[in-house]
Amino acid sequence: MHIPDGYLSPSTCATLYAAAIAGWYAALKRLKRFLLSRVVPLISVFAAFAFVVMMFNLPLPGGTTGHAVGVTIAAVVLGPSGAILAISIALAIQALFFGDGGITTLGANCFNMAIVGSLVAYASYRVIAAGSHIASKRRVAAAAIAGYVAVNAAALVAAVEFGIQPLLFHDAAGTPLYAPYRFSVALPAMMIGHLTFAGLAEAVISAGLVAYLQVADPSLLRSTCGIPAGSEEPPLATPVQSDSQRRLWLVVALLMLLTPLGILAAGSAWSEFSPSEFANTGPKAQIAAAANVPRETTPSGMQRLANLWTAPFPAYAPSFVKSAGFGYLLSAMFGVGFLLALSLLAQRYLERRRATRYSG
Amino acid sequence: MKHSRFIESTMIGFTRALSRVLMSEEIARRRGLLQSLDPRVRVAGLFALVLAVTLSRRLTVVLALFVLAVMIAVFSRVGIGTLAKRVWLVALTFTGVIALPAIFITPGTSIATFLGGSLHVTAQGLATAALLIARVETAVTFTTLLILCTAWNHVLKALRLFHVPQGAIAMLAMTHRYVFLLVENAGQMFESRQSRTVGRLPGPERRRMTARTAGVLLSKSIDLGNDVYMAMQSRGFGGDIRILSDFRMRAWDYVGLFAFLCASSIAVWMGR
Numbered sequence: 203m204h205i206p207d208g209y210l211s212p213s214t215c216a217t218l219y220a221a222a223i224a225g226w227y228a229a230l231k232r233l234k235r236f237l238l239s240r241v242v243p244l245i246s247v248f249a250a251f252a253f254v255v256m257m258f259n260l261p262l263p264g265g266t267t268g269h270a271v272g273v274t275i276a277a278v279v280l281g282p283s284g285a286i287l288a289i290s291i292a293l294a295i296q297a298l299f300f301g302d303g304g305i306t307t308l309g310a311n312c313f314n315m316a317i318v319g320s321l322v323a324y325a326s327y328r329v330i331a332a333g334s335h336i337a338s339k340r341r342v343a344a345a346a347i348a349g350y351v352a353v354n355a356a357a358l359v360a361a362v363e364f365g366i367q368p369l370l371f372h373d374a375a376g377t378p379l380y381a382p383y384r385f386s387v388a389l390p391a392m393m394i395g396h397l398t399f400a401g402l403a404e405a406v407i408s409a410g411l412v413a414y415l416q417v418a419d420p421s422l423l424r425s426t427c428g429i430p431a432g433s434e435e436p437p438l439a440t441p442v443q444s445d446s447q448r449r450l451w452l453v454v455a456l457l458m459l460l461t462p463l464g465i466l467a468a469g470s471a472w473s474e475f476s477p478s479e480f481a482n483t484g485p486k487a488q489i490a491a492a493a494n495v496p497r498e499t500t501p502s503g504m505q506r507l508a509n510l511w512t513a514p515f516p517a518y519a520p521s522f523v524k525s526a527g528f529g530y531l532l533s534a535m536f537g538v539g540f541l542l543a544l545s546l547l548a549q550r551y552l553e554r555r556r557a558t559r560y561s562g
Numbered sequence: 563m564k565h566s567r568f569i570e571s572t573m574i575g576f577t578r579a580l581s582r583v584l585m586s587e588e589i590a591r592r593r594g595l596l597q598s599l600d601p602r603v604r605v606a607g608l609f610a611l612v613l614a615v616t617l618s619r620r621l622t623v624v625l626a627l628f629v630l631a632v633m634i635a636v637f638s639r640v641g642i643g644t645l646a647k648r649v650w651l652v653a654l655t656f657t658g659v660i661a662l663p664a665i666f667i668t669p670g671t672s673i674a675t676f677l678g679g680s681l682h683v684t685a686q687g688l689a690t691a692a693l694l695i696a697r698v699e700t701a702v703t704f705t706t707l708l709i710l711c712t713a714w715n716h717v718l719k720a721l722r723l724f725h726v727p728q729g730a731i732a733m734l735a736m737t738h739r740y741v742f743l744l745v746e747n748a749g750q751m752f753e754s755r756q757s758r759t760v761g762r763l764p765g766p767e768r769r770r771m772t773a774r775t776a777g778v779l780l781s782k783s784i785d786l787g788n789d790v791y792m793a794m795q796s797r798g799f800g801g802d803i804r805i806l807s808d809f810r811m812r813a814w815d816y817v818g819l820f821a822f823l824c825a826s827s828i829a830v831w832m833g834r
Contacts, residue, residue, distance in 0.1 A: 206653070207701030208694060212616050230729075240791055242729060246736035247787035253737070254744045255776055257579065259572040261768040275780065291730075291737050299586075299714055299738060300579065301649070301706050305609060306616050375670070375686055379619050382664035382690040410773020411780060419781055 203271070203353075203360055203400065204296065205311055207304030209381045210363060211371045218363070219309030225317040226290060229283035245284060249291035252276055256292070260403045269400070271356075273319035274349035274408035278327055279415075279422050285320035310363060314356040323352035323408075328426065336420045336427055339552075342413045349408035350401040357396035364388040458534040568768065569756045576749045580742065585644075589710045594638035596707060600815040601716035602723045607822025608708040614826040615701045618833025621689070624696045627829055631703040638711050649706045650699055657698045661691035714738055719809065740786065747782060751775050 210218075233241050252272035260270060272292070276285035290312040296302040303311045330344035365385030368378035383391065415422050523529040590597065596604055611627065618624050635645055670686030708717070718735050722728070755771060763771065 206657070206698050207612055207616060207705065208657075208697035212613070215616070242732055243736060243790035243794060244784075244787045246733045247740050247783045247790065249733065249737040250740035250744050251780055251783040253741050254748050254779065257572065257575045257745070258748075258772060258776060259568040259575070260772055261568045261765055275776075279780075279784075287733070291733050294734060295737050295741065297705075298717060298734075299709060300582065301702060301709055304701060305612050305705055306701070373619065375689075377670070377686040377689040377693070378664075378668065379690070379693065382661070382668055382687075382694060387663075387667065406769050407773060407776055410770060411777050414774055414777030415780070418777060419784075422780075422784065 203311075203315060203357060203396070204293075204303035205307040205314075205360065205363075207306050209304075209367075210307055210310055211367060211380045212306070214363060214367070214370075214380075215306045215309060218307075218313045222290070222309040222312040222317060225286055225313065229286040232283040233287070241284075244280070245287050245291065248276060248280060248284070248288040249295070252289055252292040253295055255407065256296075258407070260406055270349070270403045270407040271315055271319060271353060271400075272407070273315060273356075274323040274327070274345060274352055274404055275411045277320045277324040277348070277352075278345060278408070278412060278426055281426050282320045282324040285324065286316050289316035289320060310360075314360045314363075318359050319352045319356040322355040323348045324426070326351045331427070336423050337416045341416065341423070341427075342409045345412035346405040346409035349404035349406075353401045353404040354393065354396050357392050357400065358389075361385070361389045361392035364392065454538060458531065458538060568772070569752050573749055573752055576745045579745060582648075583714075583742070586710050587713065589638075589640055590713045590716075592639045594640070594711065595634060596638040596711040598814065599818040600809050600811055601712055602720040602809055603811075603815045603819045603822070604708060604712050605717060605720040606723060607819060607826075608704050610822055610826040611704045611829075612701050614829040614833070615697055615704065617830045618697075619693075620833045621693050621696055623829050623833035624693065624700055627825075628696060628700040628703065630825060631700055631707065635703070635707055638707065640707060640710055645703065645706065649702055653699050653702045654695065657695050661694045664691045664694070736790070740783075743786070744779060744783060748775065748779050751778060 233245075255272040255275075256269055258270065271289070273285060273289050276288050280288060293303060293311050293316060294308060297305055297308050297311070326348035327344045330347055331338070331341045334340040334344075362385070364381040364383060365388040367381040368384050371379045373379060381388065412423065523532060599607075611630075615624060615627050618627070632642070632645075635642065665683055665687040666681055668684050668687035668690055670684035672682040673685050673688070674683040675681065676683070712720075715735070718731050718738075721731055721734075752775065755775070
């Protein structure tokens with residue numbers, strides 16, 4: 203993903219330098235609340251670490267190997283501002299001292315990998331891992347998904363940059379002056395490699411590093427875990443329900459009580475038509491109006507598949523219940539209860555597995 | 563040993579990076595054209611030439627700049643064989659693979675057909691592929707000349723010319739210094755693991771091993787960052803960074819700067 207000199211036009215390079223400078227400025231401004239003397243060595247050493255991690259050959263499923271960017275672990279440990287600076291410094295070292303990536307395209311490379319990559323990785327990690335314990339498996343999965351999504355987001359932005367080159371920069375005869383492929387070719391060409399190998403490499407290293415830090419040095423995961431500094435981490439099992447949990451249950455109960463509202467609406471919900479409705483004039487007219495096609499008979503596919511599965515509560519009302527409103531309420535209670543039972547079973551299974559592993 | 567190929571290739575990558583830096587330090591000490599110029603002139607001049615390569619829209623102008631790059635390399639005592647093997651071949655392979663399909667799929671005037679007329683080589687496709695390859699080769703040659711002929715601390719000091727903030731230069735300098743320490747640490751970890759590995763490790767175990775190595779390296783990096791911070795504090799560092807510059811421009815440097823700027827300007831003007 204390191205774009206060399208010559209692939210992007212000077213105006214694209216200048217625009218992306220401007221965008222990168224804005225990102226660096228914002229990141230530095232956010233970090234200024236910390237001591238500069240503390241930030242300089244931390245960012246520098248982390249940039250050196252990211253540089254070395256980019257050189258690792260990661261074994262991937264299928265027998266091949268790939269290289270990670272290290273942007274996700276930087277975002278998880280340092281936060282987005284620190285990650286933007288650390289990865290930018292690593293990319294600058296690569297371009298200036300190792301000739302990997304161009305000088306005119308350094309702004310583009312920093313924008314794609316350091317800025318877009320860090321922000322997407324941080325946002326994905328925070329959303330997926332929200333509220334989970336530091337040692338939770340969800341954090342490992344969040345890091346893996348964040349790594350995969352971040353690298354592919356950076357590749358997508360790079361593909362857009364490549365794709366606009368032949369549209370904007372060509373000579374009178376139509377010869378593209380920079381990257382020659384339009385978006386329709388540049389997008390799959392960039393994304394196939396990143397959706398398969400590069401994204402997977404970043405996912406593997408990010409998940410592996412978060413899993414390692416959970417055991418070896420959980421304090422490094424604290425700054426971006428969403429738990430305020432100095433407060434206690436949430437215990438693995440909460441004996442007393444917190445306020446937020448209580449609020450959640452109240453909302454669920456209210457929604458269950460409101461479920462009979464659905465029967466107040468006239469007609470059938472769009473795309474929830476049943477074969478019997480084609481026999482009645484009213485619903486048939488509604489379907490014809492919605493589909494813009496007059497239809498006299500039930501579609502054969504719908505007729506064939508209609509009896510494939512019979513729900514225990516057809517039309518949200520068990521057969522023995524005569525009141526439609528009560529049927530809706532009962533269905534809601536059954537659905538919520540079923541999901542709760544499933545999640546409790548899954549939780550018990552995971553706890554038993556964890557207990558077996560540590561006792562063994 | 564097939565099972566440890568990923569360890570070996572990682573270690574080969576580390577060794578290559580270190581050898582490239584050692585080679586660069588050795589070339590930077592030679593007496594040559596670029597080495598005789600002030601580092602600020604070298605950085606500004608070669609950056610200007612890279613920019614001229616990017617701005618030029620004519621293949622002939624880019625090729626002329628490539629000839630200029632080769633001449634600078636010869637007079638700076640940079641081996642052409644080294645450039646061919648380490649730079650031109652790598653860039654040609656990478657960009658060639660990318661540029662090749664453009665010869666066939668770029669819309670334009672057909673100049674040759676293959677496979678019974680189903681595959682057309684277009685004049686526009688050929689021109690764009692040639693321009694892309696020539697431009698990448700020339701730009702990467704100028705960049706490599708800068709890297710090979712200038713000590714890294716001189717490049718950093720010269721960046722002040724472009725108003726790069728002192729804090730950023732300090733971070734670049736520290737990162738560059740610690741990259742080699744961490745490369746050495748990682749290399750030793752992989753080497754020790756390889757020496758203790760018998761038989762073929764399953765895929766998930768190989769991935770876990772690599773992640774654990776990266777994890778140990780991360781912990782070491784953070785500890786190192788804390789140690790450096792304390793060392794900086796104990797020496798009275800309060801966040802104010804000043805980079806000493808002992809460069810002095812001589813008449814020869816002004817001649818060099820003038821030549822670089824003339825060559826770049828002419829290339830940009832002719833390559834419009």
